[in-house]
Amino acid sequence: MELSGIIGYITGFAIMAVIYAIFSLGLNVHWGYTGLFNIGIAGFFALGAYTSALLTTASPDPLMFEDYIFGGDLPARLGAWNLGIDLWFFVALMAAALICGIVALFIGFLTLRLREDYLAIATLGIAEGVRIIFLNEKWLANGSKGLYRIPKFLGELVSPQYYDYLFLGVVLVILIVLYIAVDRTIKSPWGRVLKAIREDEVTAEASGKNVFNFKLQSFIFGAAIMGIGGALYAHNVRFVDPVTFDPLLATFIIWAMLMVGGSGNNKGAILGAFVVWAIWTGTQFLPGFLSDPNFRYVMIGLLILAVILLRPGGILGEERVVSRLSETPPGDASPET
Amino acid sequence: MSTASPRTQRLLPKWSASYSVVACFLLLLVLAFFSIVKLELMVNGLFLGAIIALGAIGLSLIYGILNFAHLAQGDFMTLGAYIALFLLGTLLPGMGLKDTGLGPFTFGYPIFIALPLAILVMAAIAIGLDITIYRRLRRRGVGRVVLAMTSLGLAIGLRGIVQVIWGGDTYQYPRLSKAFYQLPMGVRIPPDNLFIGVTAILLVVVLYLFLTRTKIGKAMRATSDNVDLARVSGINTENIIRWTWALSAGLAATAGVLLAIFQAQLIPIMGWRFLIMLFAAVILGGIGNLYGALAGALVIGVAAEVSTQWLNPAYKVVIAFIIMIVALLIRPKGIFGVRD
Numbered sequence: 001m002e003l004s005g006i007i008g009y010i011t012g013f014a015i016m017a018v019i020y021a022i023f024s025l026g027l028n029v030h031w032g033y034t035g036l037f038n039i040g041i042a043g044f045f046a047l048g049a050y051t052s053a054l055l056t057t058a059s060p061d062p063l064m065f066e067d068y069i070f071g072g073d074l075p076a077r078l079g080a081w082n083l084g085i086d087l088w089f090f091v092a093l094m095a096a097a098l099i100c101g102i103v104a105l106f107i108g109f110l111t112l113r114l115r116e117d118y119l120a121i122a123t124l125g126i127a128e129g130v131r132i133i134f135l136n137e138k139w140l141a142n143g144s145k146g147l148y149r150i151p152k153f154l155g156e157l158v159s160p161q162y163y164d165y166l167f168l169g170v171v172l173v174i175l176i177v178l179y180i181a182v183d184r185t186i187k188s189p190w191g192r193v194l195k196a197i198r199e200d201e202v203t204a205e206a207s208g209k210n211v212f213n214f215k216l217q218s219f220i221f222g223a224a225i226m227g228i229g230g231a232l233y234a235h236n237v238r239f240v241d242p243v244t245f246d247p248l249l250a251t252f253i254i255w256a257m258l259m260v261g262g263s264g265n266n267k268g269a270i271l272g273a274f275v276v277w278a279i280w281t282g283t284q285f286l287p288g289f290l291s292d293p294n295f296r297y298v299m300i301g302l303l304i305l306a307v308i309l310l311r312p313g314g315i316l317g318e319e320r321v322v323s324r325l326s327e328t329p330p331g332d333a334s335p336e337t
Numbered sequence: 338m339s340t341a342s343p344r345t346q347r348l349l350p351k352w353s354a355s356y357s358v359v360a361c362f363l364l365l366l367v368l369a370f371f372s373i374v375k376l377e378l379m380v381n382g383l384f385l386g387a388i389i390a391l392g393a394i395g396l397s398l399i400y401g402i403l404n405f406a407h408l409a410q411g412d413f414m415t416l417g418a419y420i421a422l423f424l425l426g427t428l429l430p431g432m433g434l435k436d437t438g439l440g441p442f443t444f445g446y447p448i449f450i451a452l453p454l455a456i457l458v459m460a461a462i463a464i465g466l467d468i469t470i471y472r473r474l475r476r477r478g479v480g481r482v483v484l485a486m487t488s489l490g491l492a493i494g495l496r497g498i499v500q501v502i503w504g505g506d507t508y509q510y511p512r513l514s515k516a517f518y519q520l521p522m523g524v525r526i527p528p529d530n531l532f533i534g535v536t537a538i539l540l541v542v543v544l545y546l547f548l549t550r551t552k553i554g555k556a557m558r559a560t561s562d563n564v565d566l567a568r569v570s571g572i573n574t575e576n577i578i579r580w581t582w583a584l585s586a587g588l589a590a591t592a593g594v595l596l597a598i599f600q601a602q603l604i605p606i607m608g609w610r611f612l613i614m615l616f617a618a619v620i621l622g623g624i625g626n627l628y629g630a631l632a633g634a635l636v637i638g639v640a641a642e643v644s645t646q647w648l649n650p651a652y653k654v655v656i657a658f659i660i661m662i663v664a665l666l667i668r669p670k671g672i673f674g675v676r677d
Contacts, residue, residue, distance in 0.1 A: 037485065122662070125662075133655075294497060298497035300494075301495070301497055
């Protein structure tokens with residue numbers, strides 16, 4: 001492979017890793033800081049991606065889409081109010097975050113008062129429900145054929161062969177903004193309440209904190225971040241279909257990223273995303289059965305088990321926790337109560 | 338740990354809710370009588386419910402004794418079904434045991450060898466996983482969410498192993514197509530469903546006798562009510578935990594094999610997709626309550642099957658999920674459960 005090919009490959013890798021890092025940050029708000037067990041990330045992933053895709057993709061051509069009749073292409077319909085696709089991109093991101101936030105409010109309201117595994121089951125159900133609805137309601141999002149020709153953000157600015165570099169910049173800026181937002185809120189009194197809840201709910205309750213409210217806010221906050229991640233994914237791949245939101249690539253791998261990087265540590269969450277995505281994409285170069293795509297399932301499962309059994313604080317994140325947040329002793333990065 | 342008083346009987350509580358289950362089914366029968374709901378869907382829903390019940394009872398056993406959400410239960414089902422596939426499709430035919438179309442069924446007599454073997458292998462795998470993974474975590478004293486996450490990792494890993502060995506394609510057990518039974522009122526039943534129903538009833542009765550008549554079964558119920566009290570009474574709780582794993586994995590393997598027969602296909606993700614049905618049944622029935630899991634499973638099975646009269650069959654899982662959400666809204670401790 002010549003040099004430009006390698007650079008192109010690395011850029012494509014980095015874009016996906018950054019998008020996964022956004023999911024990992026969102027999961028870190030849920031699990032790392034509040035101890036909320038969300039195993040339906042795929043649901044928020046799909047909602048974010050589809051919301052953004054439906055809001056920006058051009059109106060369906062009746063010759064191409066027989067069943068798909070949902071409006072789409074809101075920018076064109078708004079006529080005089082049309083902001084142009086590049087500004088509309090931000091509206092789509094916000095809408096993705098909003099939809100995920102609303103769904104999170106609904107699930108959280110129902111389950112966050114109950115014992116923690118109810119939330120897990122409810123998120124699992126929402127993920128499966130969202131997938132089945134997008135698969136079967138062809139009028140809404142073209143069913144199993146999926147939505148394609150999702151427009152590029154700032155697509156006219158550079159020629160197509162350089163577009164990846166530009167988009168890498170875009171996702172990096174969004175990641176940094178979200179990182180600062182999460183880090184600021186977690187280091188605020190609000191964030192300290194979340195950690196108190198994670199460590200001991202009864203004590204937090206006894207200290208006069210409304211545990212349910214804080215958990216609900218944290219759940220909505222994390223879900224909104226995941227929605228933005230889903231929207232960015234849709235604009236990167238520019239194609240979404242229900243198969244994309246398979247639980248392996250949309251839920252489990254993100255769990256592996258957060259666990260490996262170190263839950264309860266935002267830098268760890270981002271680092272974990274890069275490390276696991278590198279392992280994931282790297283396995284295709286391995287010899288023999290190790291390059292079998294199916295073996296990756298085993299690998300992701302083993303990775304999660306290995307972290308739980310051998311290094312509950314995360315393989316790479318533990319020391320960073322010590323240096324950044326000296327009040328948090330090592331090993332306490334994951335809730336164990 | 339458990340703070341329940343010794344008098345609450347968690348696994349097999351006094352079943353005061355039986356009236357509500359009977360009432361539900363009577364209501365459905367009345368609806369069927371007035372031809373609002375097709376009786377055929379209700380009858381076949383009971384068979385789906387029987388499969389859900391086997392998986393859900395196993396899940397509820399683990400909830401009752403180990404007190405965590407075992408997210409790999411669906412993938413235990415998958416693995417059990419695939420082990421039976423290996424026996425029925427490869428090993429037993431290689432030994433000259435090859436037959437399909439026994440009596441009214443699509444499968445042959447080898448299923449009576451393959452099913453018990455699949456149960457034993459899954460029980461052994463579950464005990465092995467407990468010794469290598471869960472026991473270490475228990476000794477470290479981790480909470481139930483970490484245990485649930487461990488089971489999530491296991492679920493992915495087990496499904497990956499299935500995919501590495503068998504690939505992502507769909508399979509079938511060796512089968513011979515058979516005519517459906519035609520019953521009055523337009524009810525058509527695939528003959529295999531009789532096998533599903535009889536197997537499920539047999540296992541539930543055996544489990545009931547095991548829990549009420551044997552020493553280990555009684556010790557399991559005692560452990561579920563109060564671990565510490567059970568331990569000071571001289572019960573070897575580690576032994577009880579191994580029995581729990583063996584029973585619930587055996588039930589899962591049976592449920593997997595029966596599901597593969599019911600759907601007439603095996604795919605690696607079948608168990609994970611079925612997991613929501615299992616949890617819906619357990620939550621509807623009240624966590625850790627085996628009667629509740631059974632009743633919840635039948636309600637979920639019938640409701641899911643009846644919904645196909647109006648909705649795309651793909652929405653069966655969504656129906657189960659909605660019932661679960663409604664149950665959480667009305668009575669979070671489970672409709673059929675006792676409050677603990």
